[in-house]
Amino acid sequence: MATSRDDFIIAIRSAFLKKSYQQKFSLLTLIFLSIIIIILGNLNFKPIQYVKIGINEIVYRSSFIISIPENYLKNLGIKLDEHLSIYDQFKKNEAELKILKEKKLNNDFLILENKKLRDLINESIQSEDLYAKVLVDKDSPYLKSIILNKGSKDNVKIGMAIVDNSYLVGKVIEVNYTNSRALLLSDLNSKIPVLLEPLDVHAVASGTGKNYGVIEYTKDDYDQIIKDKEIIVYTSGYGGLFKPGLPVGKIIYDNTINDNIINFFSDFRQLDYVKIVSYDIGSGN
Secondary structure, three states: OHHHHHHHHHHHHHHHHHOOHHHHHHHHHHHHHHHHHHHHHHOOOHHHHHHHHHHHHHHHHHHHHHHHHHHHHHHHHHHHHHHHHHHHHHHHHHHHHHHHHHHHHHHHHHHHHHHHHHHHHHHHHOOOOEEEEEEOOOOOOOOOEEEEOOOHHHOOOOOOEEEEOOEEEEEEEEEOOOOEEEEEOOOOOOEEEEEEEOOOEEEEEEEOOOOOEEEEOOOOOHHHHHOOOOOEEEEOOHHHOOOOOOEEEEEEEEOOOOEEEEEEOOOHHHOOEEEEEOOOHHHOO
16 A cells, blocks of 8 residues: 555656646646545535536536437448348349249240140141241351251152241252251242232242242233232242142332332241141142
8 A cells, every 4th residue: 555655656756847837836736626626525515516416417418419429320330231131132032033034934935835836746646747847047058048857857858838827938949868948938039929819910929038029920000900909919829839829928018118019928037837748739739
């Protein structure tokens, strides 16, 4: 105990010796006042008690005021964490929903493909027609042609008709063992004899290399005859290649080229499966 008091006295003496006259006086005054306050506080002197209560109140209120922004920032941090957690969950749910949508699209596509295959199987059972899957013709010397996954092993022959539902789309021009190539009606090299109904006018439907055809070798007043009429193009049967009456397309007026064109009934860009047909004109099939 004596040692602590001595150390305290030594510390005060050292601090006292290092100060200027004014600083020494201020330090002595503070020490004196502190001693007086301690003594009066221990004696339960009421004014001092009021001062202590006032100081405690000031300290309490100051602490409360200081804690307001601290608590606000703390609550703000909690809310921010909650929002971030909700946002993370939202992004996770969004990703899972995207995956589910992709799976649904794949399932819908498979269901559609299965339906097409079932329809083709049912139809093929009821007839002797041959059905083929349409493949991309990347190395074709023609503008508009398709590769079919049926060939000579399936009795495919050059000249056989290619039909989409009941619409004529082309003919077989090349046959390999496992596949074959078909020329579409829209190719520049395609020319077939047709009949324009209900006019009963014979003509030739020629491909353009685009997604439509044109009428050639018909009457001079052809444009006037078909004006304001709904003209359907059918195969005529001339030449013995196709049987008569196969629907080809409809004559419409194209404002972009200012001419009449054949709007094919089948969309050649959307072909998935086609029917390969051999028409024996002589037997009436």
